[in-house]
Amino acid sequence: MSRPVARSFREAAFFLGVAIFVILSAFPFYWMVITAFKQNSDLYNIANTPFWFNESPTLEHIKYLFEETLFARWLLNSLIIGICVTAITLVTAVPAGYSLARMTSRRGEALGIFIFLTYLVPPTLLFLPLSRIIAELGLQNSMWSLVLVYPTFTIPFCSWLLMGFFKALPVEIEEAAIVDGCSLFGAFIKMAVPLSIPAILTVVIFTFTLTLQEFVYALTFVSSSDQKPITLGVSTDLIRGDVFFWGEIMAGALIAAVPVAIAYNLFLDRFIAGITGGAVK
Amino acid sequence: MAVIAEPVAKPVSRFHFILDRRGVFEAILVAPAIIYVLLLVGLPLLLAVYYSLSAYTIYNPTWKFVGLANFEQILQDPTFFDTLRNTFVFTFGSQLLGLVLGKFGAFLLLRPFPGRKIVRALIILPFAVPVALATIAWQWMFDSLYSVINWTLIAAGILTREDAPNWLGNPYLAMLCIVVINAWRFFPFAIVIFLAGITAVPQDVIDAATVDGAGFWRRNYQIILPMILPIVAIGLIFGIVFTFTDLSIVFLLTMGGPGGATSVLGFAGFQTGIVSGDVAHGAAISLFMLPVLLVVVIFMLRFIRRREI
Numbered sequence: 001m002s003r004p005v006a007r008s009f010r011e012a013a014f015f016l017g018v019a020i021f022v023i024l025s026a027f028p029f030y031w032m033v034i035t036a037f038k039q040n041s042d043l044y045n046i047a048n049t050p051f052w053f054n055e056s057p058t059l060e061h062i063k064y065l066f067e068e069t070l071f072a073r074w075l076l077n078s079l080i081i082g083i084c085v086t087a088i089t090l091v092t093a094v095p096a097g098y099s100l101a102r103m104t105s106r107r108g109e110a111l112g113i114f115i116f117l118t119y120l121v122p123p124t125l126l127f128l129p130l131s132r133i134i135a136e137l138g139l140q141n142s143m144w145s146l147v148l149v150y151p152t153f154t155i156p157f158c159s160w161l162l163m164g165f166f167k168a169l170p171v172e173i174e175e176a177a178i179v180d181g182c183s184l185f186g187a188f189i190k191m192a193v194p195l196s197i198p199a200i201l202t203v204v205i206f207t208f209t210l211t212l213q214e215f216v217y218a219l220t221f222v223s224s225s226d227q228k229p230i231t232l233g234v235s236t237d238l239i240r241g242d243v244f245f246w247g248e249i250m251a252g253a254l255i256a257a258v259p260v261a262i263a264y265n266l267f268l269d270r271f272i273a274g275i276t277g278g279a280v281k
Numbered sequence: 282m283a284v285i286a287e288p289v290a291k292p293v294s295r296f297h298f299i300l301d302r303r304g305v306f307e308a309i310l311v312a313p314a315i316i317y318v319l320l321l322v323g324l325p326l327l328l329a330v331y332y333s334l335s336a337y338t339i340y341n342p343t344w345k346f347v348g349l350a351n352f353e354q355i356l357q358d359p360t361f362f363d364t365l366r367n368t369f370v371f372t373f374g375s376q377l378l379g380l381v382l383g384k385f386g387a388f389l390l391l392r393p394f395p396g397r398k399i400v401r402a403l404i405i406l407p408f409a410v411p412v413a414l415a416t417i418a419w420q421w422m423f424d425s426l427y428s429v430i431n432w433t434l435i436a437a438g439i440l441t442r443e444d445a446p447n448w449l450g451n452p453y454l455a456m457l458c459i460v461v462i463n464a465w466r467f468f469p470f471a472i473v474i475f476l477a478g479i480t481a482v483p484q485d486v487i488d489a490a491t492v493d494g495a496g497f498w499r500r501n502y503q504i505i506l507p508m509i510l511p512i513v514a515i516g517l518i519f520g521i522v523f524t525f526t527d528l529s530i531v532f533l534l535t536m537g538g539p540g541g542a543t544s545v546l547g548f549a550g551f552q553t554g555i556v557s558g559d560v561a562h563g564a565a566i567s568l569f570m571l572p573v574l575l576v577v578v579i580f581m582l583r584f585i586r587r588r589e590i
Contacts, residue, residue, distance in 0.1 A: 017389050018400055024382075025469060026403045028418040029410065031429065043427070050429045096314035099307040111311065113582075118318045120518070121326065122526030123545035125571065128564050129328035130321070135478065152321045155314050160298060184306045213411040215529040216547075220555055233532055235413045246421055253414035264409035265402045272477050281458045 024073065029257070034060055036251035045249060061247035062255075070225050071252055074233035077143050078256075081229055082208045084147040089154040089207045096155070097162025098192055102171065112163055119156035123216040126152075131220055143229065145221040148212050157210070159201045161270070165199035166192065202270045209260045230256045333562035339558035351565040360541055361549070365569065368545040370456060371531075372524045375463035379520060380513075382464065383471020390476060408469040416533045419462050423448040423534075436475045452542030455535050459543055462530055467520050474516035478509030511584070524571055525577075546570050 028193055034050075035043065037057040048054040088116065100112045109280040130149060131140070139145040174187040182190060191201075210230075218232040234252035238245045264271070333352070355361050363454045390401060409413060431445040440446075442584050448454050482505055492502050528547035531537060535546035537552065544552075546569055554563015 014394075015390075017385070017519055018394075021386050021389060022400055022403050023464070025405075025407050028422065028465075029406050029416055031422055046432070050427075050432050067311075078553055092313040092317055095310035099310035108307075111315070115314065115318065117578065119321045120522050120574070121283065121322050122522065122547070122574070124526045124550060125329060125567050125574075126322065126325045126529055128332060128550070128560055128567065129325035131555065132328070132560070133321075133325065149321065151317060155317055157585065159314050183304065188310070205380065207285040209409075213413075215411070215413040216527075218550075219529075219532065220551070231411045231413045235417050244421075249417055253383050253410075253418060255415050260411060261409040265405055266362065268405060268473060269477075272473055 018219070029261075031065065032250045032254045032257070035246055036254050038247065038249060051100060058122055061245075061251040064245075065248050065252055069238065069248065070228075070233060071230075073226055073281035074228055074230040075255075077214055077228060078230040078231075080144050081143055081150065082211045084202055085150040085154055085211045086207045088147070088151045089158050090200065090203065092153050093162055093203065094153070094193065094196075095188070096159040098166045098188055100163040101166035101169075109192060112160070115156045116160045117156075119153055119160070121213075123153075127216060127220040130217070134221055139221075141222060141224050141227060143227045144213075146211075146229065149217050149221070150214060153214075154207045160208060161203060161206070162199055165196055166180075169195060199270075202267055205263050205267050206271060209263050212256065212260050308434075309487045327499040328567060329564045332560050333568050335561050337400065339560060347561075351561050355562065355565055355569075360544075363541055364546060364549045364566075367456065368525060368547075368570075371459055371545055372521060374460040375467065375524055376517065376520050376525055378460065378464035378469040379471050382468035383475055386468060387475035387479065389496070391479060403471060405469045407466050408473075412466055412527075413529050415466065415532060416462060416530050419458070419465075420449070420534050423458055425450060444527060447537055452539055455539060455543050459530050459534060462534065463524055463527070464551075466530075467512065467524070470520070471516060474512055475509065476511040479505060481512070482508050514581050514584050518577060521577050522574060525573060535586045 034052070037059070039055050039058045041059065042048055042053065042055040045054070076253060096115070100108055100115070101257065103111070105107075134140055134148070135147045137145075137148075139148065169192060174182075174191050177187040177191045178184065212231060214229075215231055215235075218229050219236070221226050222232065225233065228237065230252070234249060234256060236251045282461050290367075297503065310547065312452040318539065331344075334346060334348060336343055336347050336350075373438045376487050386404060390397065390404070408560060421427075425447050428445070428448065430448070433439065435442055446454055452496055486508075487500060490500050528551055531545050531548045532551070535543040537548050546566060551568035552563075552568055553559050
């Protein structure tokens with residue numbers, strides 16, 4: 001084989017590989033889109049090509065979602081849960097991250113690793129005792145139970161993420177503020193926090209998407225339809241007996257997934273930096 | 282003439298004396314986070330251990346201590362070992378598949394080409410979409426009658442409609458399905474982890490190796506791979522921990538079926554502890570995850586620490 005031929009052969013193989021990967025990753029997502037806008041008669045006809053619209057696309061499923069199901073309510077629930085959890089996370093994780101970053105002793109390092117490790121304690125180990133605790137507090141079957149529980153994984157994750165950020169922030173800035181008459185707390189609030197706005201924004205996005213993605217706690221603690229967050233509502237409530245409302249389910253999944261997908265794509269590098277912490281040097 | 286601002290004398294607040302001591306200040310800032318996780322992670326963890334040693338059920342909430350009786354009963358149940366085996370197959374099968382796909386994918390994305398940003402965004406999708414929602418999309422793709430996978434295989438002439446597989450109805454295929462879905466969910470994460478690691482390897486190290494005559498494979502497996510191992514290890518911790526303890530894919534896709542073929546620890550704990558209300562046995566089943574998690578975490582932490590020095 002002559003050189004240019006071999007070269008273009010390699011190019012073709014490369015792009016074929018890329019194409020396979022793209023199809024592999026994105027196909028289920030494409031499948032949501034197609035199903036969400038297909039008419040039922042098109043969807044349930046085995047003779048039709050499943051990959052494209054054989055009949056004209058329709059907004060029927062999305063209309064049904066908003067008019068006949070609690071979909072709007074689930075969206076609202078998820079929004080409220082997300083906002084409350086984000087608020088709790090910020091109030092606790094920003095000071096914690098800062099403090100961990102500025103601790104010079106080995107105790108600080110140990111504390112940081114401890115917080116990080118709690119992120120690895122799985123919900124499936126904790127849901128039983130937590131469901132008892134929630135029942136004791138009278139929060140069973142209420143979305144407020146999720147507001148209480150979700151910070152257990154957002155706080156460790158965000159503290160760790162912020163710790164990395166604050167470590168990169170020169171300590172001299174705060175020292176200068178202290179020389180100018182700020183208290184330690186003043187230096188933290190007036191200097192470190194404003195400078196960490198980009199990191200705080202990342203934390204907000206991630207807290208929000210983590211609460212949107214969570215499934216196990218929601219499944220365990222919430223069973224009334226009107227209290228469900230969106231992920232749980234879409235995946236459990238649009239099924240009547242044996243009948244799956246596929247058009248509606250996929251439309252709902254799509255609406256819930258798109259914002260998360262966008263947020264992840266924008267903030268992925270920070271996310272990776274957050275969980276790998278000190279591993280890359 | 283330069284004007285130098287007079288330092289303004291600030292009124293000294295009562296809290297200054299306490300808050301200006303560095304150690305105290307740091308402790309106060311970190312306290313809320315620590316207290317939160319101690320109360321809602323540490324305490325429930327201890328409670329889980331206690332439940333597993335008690336006779337607690339939802340219908341008969343008692344704190345009666347029964348020792349290791351729950352564990353003995355679980356170990357006498359033959360289906361429990363199936364559950365345990367399923368959990369390992371599910372975890373390590375999907376991690377292995379995910380790592381292989383991740384390595385290949387990272388290799389492809391390393392080279393700049395037009396449209397790489399869009400390709401990257403599309404490849405990240407499985408990791409970004411909430412797993413519960415992705416799982417029901419897959420369930421629709423595996424549907425016994427309307428499966429798009431079967432449709433394609435039939436249209437390509439590989440299968441006939443009569444012998445088209447019922448993906449979620451066959452024990453082996455159902456296990457394959459949950460492994461594939463989980464590998465699908467984690468491989469973008471593996472790609473990004475590999476990419477982050479590889480781009481952190483200094484170019485001059487690679488150049489030096491090339492000059493010294495190291496070929497493509499040598500460079501890859503003797504230089505780059507050992508250097509990125511710590512970060513790959515961290516990725517693996519997450520993959521293993523989240524997969525080993527996950528129940529959402531199984532819950533939504535197969536309900537542990539057919540005939541218990543895809544029941545995993547998390548799911549079994551949920552069925553026993555929440556659905557059947559037998560909290561004590563449910564907690565005991567869940568606790569079987571703990572030793573594995575501890576081993577994984579300790580192993581990885583030691584590994585990371587050693588590599589860093």
